[in-house]
Amino acid sequence: QQQVKQSPQSLIVQKGGISIINCAYENTAFDYFPWYQQFPGKGPALLIAIRPDVSEKKEGRFTISFNKSAKQFSLHIMDSQPGDSATYFCAASLNNNAGNMLTFGGGTRLMVKP
Amino acid sequence: KAGVTQTPRYLIKTRGQQVTLSCSPISGHRSVSWYQQTPGQGLQFLFEYFSETQRNKGNFPGRFSGRQFSNSRSEMNVSTLELGDSALYLCASSVGLAGGSETQYFGPGTRLLVL
Numbered sequence: 001q002q003q004v005k006q007s008p009q010s011l012i013v014q015k016g017g018i019s020i021i022n023c024a025y026e027n028t029a030f031d032y033f034p035w036y037q038q039f040p041g042k043g044p045a046l047l048i049a050i051r052p053d054v055s056e057k058k059e060g061r062f063t064i065s066f067n068k069s070a071k072q073f074s075l076h077i078m079d080s081q082p083g084d085s086a087t088y089f090c091a092a093s094l095n096n097n098a099g100n101m102l103t104f105g106g107g108t109r110l111m112v113k114p
Numbered sequence: 115k116a117g118v119t120q121t122p123r124y125l126i127k128t129r130g131q132q133v134t135l136s137c138s139p140i141s142g143h144r145s146v147s148w149y150q151q152t153p154g155q156g157l158q159f160l161f162e163y164f165s166e167t168q169r170n171k172g173n174f175p176g177r178f179s180g181r182q183f184s185n186s187r188s189e190m191n192v193s194t195l196e197l198g199d200s201a202l203y204l205c206a207s208s209v210g211l212a213g214g215s216e217t218q219y220f221g222p223g224t225r226l227l228v229l
Contacts, residue, residue: 032215043118043204043220044157089157093215099169100208100215101147104157 004092006105013112019077021108023090026071030092034102035064035075038087047088048075080112115141118207118221126227132193135224139186139207145169146188147218148180151202160203163188164210192226200228 006023013019023033032051036044050057050064050073057064063076077084090105119138127133139146147170148160159172163182180190186207192199202225206218 034217036220041222043222046217046219049217091157093218095215099145099162099164100218101159101162101170101172102149102157102206102218103159106156 004090004103004105006090006108008108009106010109011111013080013110015080015082015112015114017080017112019080019084019110019112020074021088021090021110022072022074023092023105024070024072025092025103027092027094028071030094030103032093032095032100033064033066033073034091034093035062036089036091036104038089038107044089077110080110082112082114085110085112118205118219120203120205120221120224122224123222124225124227126229127195128229129195129197131195132191133195133226134189134191135203135205135226137188137190137205137207137221139188139205140219142209143207143219144186144210145208145218146182146186147206147208148188148190149204149206149220150174151204151223152200157204160190195228197228199226201226 034049035047037047038044061078066073088108091102121136145164147162162170166182177193182188202223204223205221208218
């Protein structure tokens with residue numbers, strides 16, 4: 001019940017295209033859904049995050065869509081650029097009143113072709 | 115404000131040895147969490163510390179332990195190293211507010227290779 005499933009595992013998009021990464025979860029106790037971007041040799045960096053009382057959040061070229069009833073959320077990267085080539089992780093945070101912990105999806109390796 | 119720092123960045127050990135990794139959180143952050151990242155298992159939660167107390171623990175054997183100091187800096191220790199412990203160990207810090215999940219900020223990680 002703690003799993004977060006992410007798809008696709010890899011994605012190739014042309015420059016200027018839209019990249020879409022999907023995640024699904026089971027545990028309805030999750031209360032925070034961040035997306036992280038990770039470049040080789042670096043730690044994950046927070047990209048954008050959403051709470052379950054909001055259906056969509058946009059920051060620049062990045063948008064999270066959240067469907068609470070379906071227990072799914074997705075990341076859309078508009079006007080994808082070669083510099084966006086990285087691994088993206090969705091995550092879900094569970095606060096059990098004694099702290100919080102992140103459960104991560106398996107990651108999506110995005111390649112944006114120039 | 116400086117980010118999360120981790121030392122050392124790279125480490126090579128042999129089976130059976132033990133290792134200690136260090137993490138300094140963002141100034142003002144009181145919660146420190148540790149994660150293990152491997153190609154096979156992905157990113158997995160190890161444990162979280164707040165005010166020098168372990169608040170949460172992931173599904174890892176007792177060989178993995180940690181502690182937090184009064185200045186919020188944290189260390190994790192792995193004893194009797196196994197080949198499968200080779201991984202990137204990530205530290206993340208957050209403010210530590212009660213009442214809901216909050217953003218965790220990650221350090222660059224410590225790459226551990228066990229031979």
